[in-house]
Amino acid sequence: MATEDNEVEDHRPLVLIHHLPSFKLPLQDRLITHFRLFDSLASPEASSVRALICVGPTTVTADTLDHLPSLRLVVGSSAGLDHVDLAECRRRGIAVTNAGDANSENVADYAVALLLDVLRRVSAADRFVRSGLWPQMGEYPLGCKLGGKRIGIVGLGSIGSEVAKRLVAFGCTVAYNSRNKKPSVLYPYYANVHDLAVNSDVLIVCCALTNETHHIINKDVLTALGREGFIINVGRGALVDEKELVQFLVQGEIGGAGLDVFENEPNVPKELFALDNVVLSPHLAISTPESFEALNEVIIANLKAFFSSKPLLSPFQQE
Numbered sequence: 001m002a003t004e005d006n007e008v009e010d011h012r013p014l015v016l017i018h019h020l021p022s023f024k025l026p027l028q029d030r031l032i033t034h035f036r037l038f039d040s041l042a043s044p045e046a047s048s049v050r051a052l053i054c055v056g057p058t059t060v061t062a063d064t065l066d067h068l069p070s071l072r073l074v075v076g077s078s079a080g081l082d083h084v085d086l087a088e089c090r091r092r093g094i095a096v097t098n099a100g101d102a103n104s105e106n107v108a109d110y111a112v113a114l115l116l117d118v119l120r121r122v123s124a125a126d127r128f129v130r131s132g133l134w135p136q137m138g139e140y141p142l143g144c145k146l147g148g149k150r151i152g153i154v155g156l157g158s159i160g161s162e163v164a165k166r167l168v169a170f171g172c173t174v175a176y177n178s179r180n181k182k183p184s185v186l187y188p189y190y191a192n193v194h195d196l197a198v199n200s201d202v203l204i205v206c207c208a209l210t211n212e213t214h215h216i217i218n219k220d221v222l223t224a225l226g227r228e229g230f231i232i233n234v235g236r237g238a239l240v241d242e243k244e245l246v247q248f249l250v251q252g253e254i255g256g257a258g259l260d261v262f263e264n265e266p267n268v269p270k271e272l273f274a275l276d277n278v279v280l281s282p283h284l285a286i287s288t289p290e291s292f293e294a295l296n297e298v299i300i301a302n303l304k305a306f307f308s309s310k311p312l313l314s315p316f317q318q319e
């Protein structure tokens with residue numbers, strides 16, 4: 001439609017891209033076809049915008065929301081939303097969505113990759129060859145087999161379920177802990193992580209970080225997992241008491257760890273650098289072009305649903 005001064009009216013809904021300077025939404029340019037984007041809380045548009053995209057771990061606090069009196073939707077671009085004040089959003093009647101299933105298969109693949117790497121010492125063996133030690137030292141120390149391991153999954157949401165599916169195919173047995181037992185799931189359920197650890201060779205941590213799950217992997221759980229036990233974390237660093245974990249690893253009180261997330265990213269405890277039974281990764285379990293593509297679609301679908309008053313595609317749910 002043309003306005004009186006012959007300018008074409010822009011019907012694209014207004015959306016705030018809320019991001020830290022260092023975080024850009026992958027494939028952000030594609031959103032411009034559908035939405036009018038701006039990215040500053042100080043812009044005049046802030047008072048009328050109804051939806052924001054929260055990029056990566058950028059925080060959404062009560063203070064952020066104070067700048068946005070018309071806001072009704074926060075679209076998260078990650079599975080975990082511990083950086084969003086969910087209680088405050090609820091109080092203000094603001095709906096919140098997350099990445100839904102967009103990243104789950106990629107994260108599950110990565111959890112399995114970390115586990116295989118730790119058990120079979122792939123990264124350590126690579127360092128052994130590259131550093132020229134093979135001709136001098138001969139055999140490399142044995143790793144151990146994945147098949148037959150008892151896997152304890154902490155958080156059987158979309159990611160945890162994908163991890164379970166993969167590890168069953170490797171010949172592992174699976175049990176899980178989550179907030180509630182899932183009636184349709186046949187894997188054994190443990191109401192607390194300690195009991196799960198007692199009955200597992202490996203814990204794979206993939207639940208959301210909340211007040212209840214902060215340091216859910218503590219000294220008692222690590223003790224229960226034991227000297228032959230392994231831990232993989234693809235959830236959030238603060239799900240694990242990192243200081244305790246470092247002590248357990250340094251003292252050989254657990255078998256090893258594969259860690260994609262840390263309590264104080266991008267800082268990683270230096271004590272871990274010397275340990276060959278630990279695989280370290282810079283929070284990239286989700287990062288593939290396929291995952292970014294799927295994420296982009298979920299974001300667009302949630303926004304389109306919101307602006308046409310249809311049900312949201314991936315309202316945030318805690319496991």
Ligand SMILES: O=CC(=O)O
Pocket residue numbers: 077078079080081099103286
């Ligand atoms: O860490 C990544 C995510 O939560 O999607």
